[in-house]
Amino acid sequence: MSEIVPGWELTVGLEVHCELQTKTKLFCSCANTFGSVANTNICPVCLGLPGSLPVLNEQAVEYAMRIGLALNCHVEPSIFHRKNYFYPDMPKDYQVSQYDEPINRDGSIELPSGTTVGIERAHLEEDTGKTSHMGGGGRIHDADYSLVDYNRAGVPLVEIVSRPEITSPEDARAYLNELRSILVATGASDGRMEEGSLRVDANVSVRRVGTTELGTRCEVKNMNSLRSLGRAIEYEAARQVELLEAGGRVVQETRHWNESTGSTSSLRSKEEAFDYRYFPEPDLVTIAPSSSWIEQVRGALPPMPGDRRRELTAAMAKSNPDLDASSYQDQIVTVVDLALDGLVVGAIAHGADGRLALARGANEAAARPDEARALSVEAFVELLGLETSGKISATQSKAVLTEMLDGHGAPSEIIKKLGYEGVDADALGVIVDAVIAANPNEWLRFVEGDERVAQFLLGQVMRETKGQANGKLVAEAFGVRKSR
Numbered sequence: 001m002s003e004i005v006p007g008w009e010l011t012v013g014l015e016v017h018c019e020l021q022t023k024t025k026l027f028c029s030c031a032n033t034f035g036s037v038a039n040t041n042i043c044p045v046c047l048g049l050p051g052s053l054p055v056l057n058e059q060a061v062e063y064a065m066r067i068g069l070a071l072n073c074h075v076e077p078s079i080f081h082r083k084n085y086f087y088p089d090m091p092k093d094y095q096v097s098q099y100d101e102p103i104n105r106d107g108s109i110e111l112p113s114g115t116t117v118g119i120e121r122a123h124l125e126e127d128t129g130k131t132s133h134m135g136g137g138g139r140i141h142d143a144d145y146s147l148v149d150y151n152r153a154g155v156p157l158v159e160i161v162s163r164p165e166i167t168s169p170e171d172a173r174a175y176l177n178e179l180r181s182i183l184v185a186t187g188a189s190d191g192r193m194e195e196g197s198l199r200v201d202a203n204v205s206v207r208r209v210g211t212t213e214l215g216t217r218c219e220v221k222n223m224n225s226l227r228s229l230g231r232a233i234e235y236e237a238a239r240q241v242e243l244l245e246a247g248g249r250v251v252q253e254t255r256h257w258n259e260s261t262g263s264t265s266s267l268r269s270k271e272e273a274f275d276y277r278y279f280p281e282p283d284l285v286t287i288a289p290s291s292s293w294i295e296q297v298r299g300a301l302p303p304m305p306g307d308r309r310r311e312l313t314a315a316m317a318k319s320n321p322d323l324d325a326s327s328y329q330d331q332i333v334t335v336v337d338l339a340l341d342g343l344v345v346g347a348i349a350h351g352a353d354g355r356l357a358l359a360r361g362a363n364e365a366a367a368r369p370d371e372a373r374a375l376s377v378e379a380f381v382e383l384l385g386l387e388t389s390g391k392i393s394a395t396q397s398k399a400v401l402t403e404m405l406d407g408h409g410a411p412s413e414i415i416k417k418l419g420y421e422g423v424d425a426d427a428l429g430v431i432v433d434a435v436i437a438a439n440p441n442e443w444l445r446f447v448e449g450d451e452r453v454a455q456f457l458l459g460q461v462m463r464e465t466k467g468q469a470n471g472k473l474v475a476e477a478f479g480v481r482k483s484r
Helices: 058-070 169-186 226-245 291-300 305-319 329-337 341-349 354-365 369-373 377-388 394-405 411-418 425-438 440-447 451-464 471-482
Strands: 008-019 081-084 094-097 104-110 116-126 130-134 145-149 156-162 198-208 218-223 253-258 263-269
Touching (some): 008 226, 094 116, 104 169, 169 329, 218 226, 305 341, 329 341, 341 354, 341 369, 341 377, 354 369, 354 394, 377 394, 425 440, 440 451, 440 471, 451 471
Antiparallel strands (some): 081 094, 104 116
C-alpha cells in the first residue's frame, strides 16, 4: 500500500466503459458512427418506442468475449437486465445491461511493473445518449438550456470493473494504459478517450495505515485522460483525509472532476443496486456461447501487450546479455505501447544490436509511430548496421532515419544524397596525424591527461573532413596514438 498522505492508505477501483467497434448498435441496425449529425442514427428500438423489440448484435457478443479472454476472465452464460433510472440521455428510462450474471468474470491484468490487478467483471450493456449543457461553464446548474443527442444511445459497451486493488495514482494510470492497449489489441475498441469511446470512473477511498476495513468510497467522473485520472485521484484522496482528520465523515456519493480547477465537487448521492430496480430483460434470452465458439475466439486473439513485452525482453537478453534488464524496461514499454516492437524484435532477429535497435525504436521512431510502423525490417537493419560499423555517426543515423520516415528511400540512397558517405580508415588516419602535427601543444596536453582539449582536436578533424568523419572512430584514432 502507498501512503498518499502520511499515515493514510489509498484504495482505488476503476470502472472503464469501452465502446465496441461494431458497425451497428447493440440491439438495432442503426449505424455505430462517431461524429454524425445529432439525432440521425436513431430508430424506434434505440429510442425505446412502444412495440419495438431488441435483436442482439452477434459481433458485439464476440467482441465482449475477446475482451474477457484477453483479460483472463471466465466466459460464462449471461443474461440482460433492465437498469431503471430517469435521466434525459436514456430515452427508454432504463438501460439494458448485465447485472448478477455477466458474460465475463474473475480476470486479471498484469501491469508492466509486475503488479497484478484483479478484474471483477467485464459485462455487456448499451450506451446512453449525450447531454450537452449550453451556456455558463457547461454544467447543468448554470446552463441556459440543455441539448440531447441520442446517436450514442444503444451503442454497445463493455464495462470493465476492477477489484479495489489499486493503491496509487501511478498504478491507476498504468492500469488504464495497459487496459487500453489490450482493448486495442483485441480489435474490439479503438480506445480513443478523446472521442468518448473509452471512459473511466474511479472509486476512491482512504483508510488509516494498519486498518483492514476499506473506507467509504466516492465515485469520481469526467476524467478524459491519464493525467486527469491521476490528478483526480490525488485530489480526492487528500480531500477525504482532510475531512476525516477534522472529525468529519466521508459520504458515499458521485463527484465531478473539474479539470480547470483541479478539484472534485458533489454531483449526486451514490446509487446502490436496489435504487436501479434491476429485473431480467423480458425481450432477450440467455447468452450461452458454446465451448467451441469460445475456443475459436481465444485462438484468434493476437499476442497481448504483456506477451509482446516478454518477447522483446527475451530478445534483448539474447542480444545484449551483459545489460541490466531494468535499464531498458521503460523503453520496452514505450515501444510496445506504440506497436513498434515488431520492428525492433525483427531487427534483433536479423542480427542488429539490441541496445541500438531499442534506442532508435523508443526515441526517433516513437516520435513518428505511424510512419515507423510502415518501415521494413530490412531497411531498419541496414541503417543500424551502418551506424554500428562506424560508417555513419549516431547523429547522421538519426538524420537518415528521419529521411526514411519521410519516405525518401533506402538508407544507402539517403546517405549518398546527404553526403554522409564517410571517410575510410586510411584517409582518416592521415587527417588525424595532420591535425596532431598542426597542434603540438594541444596534443601534448591531451597526452598528459587533459581531456578538455579532446573536443578541440575532434573539431579540427571534423572541419578537415567537412563533418563526414565518424566521431567514435576519430576518438579511437586519438586513443591509439596517445598510447604509443
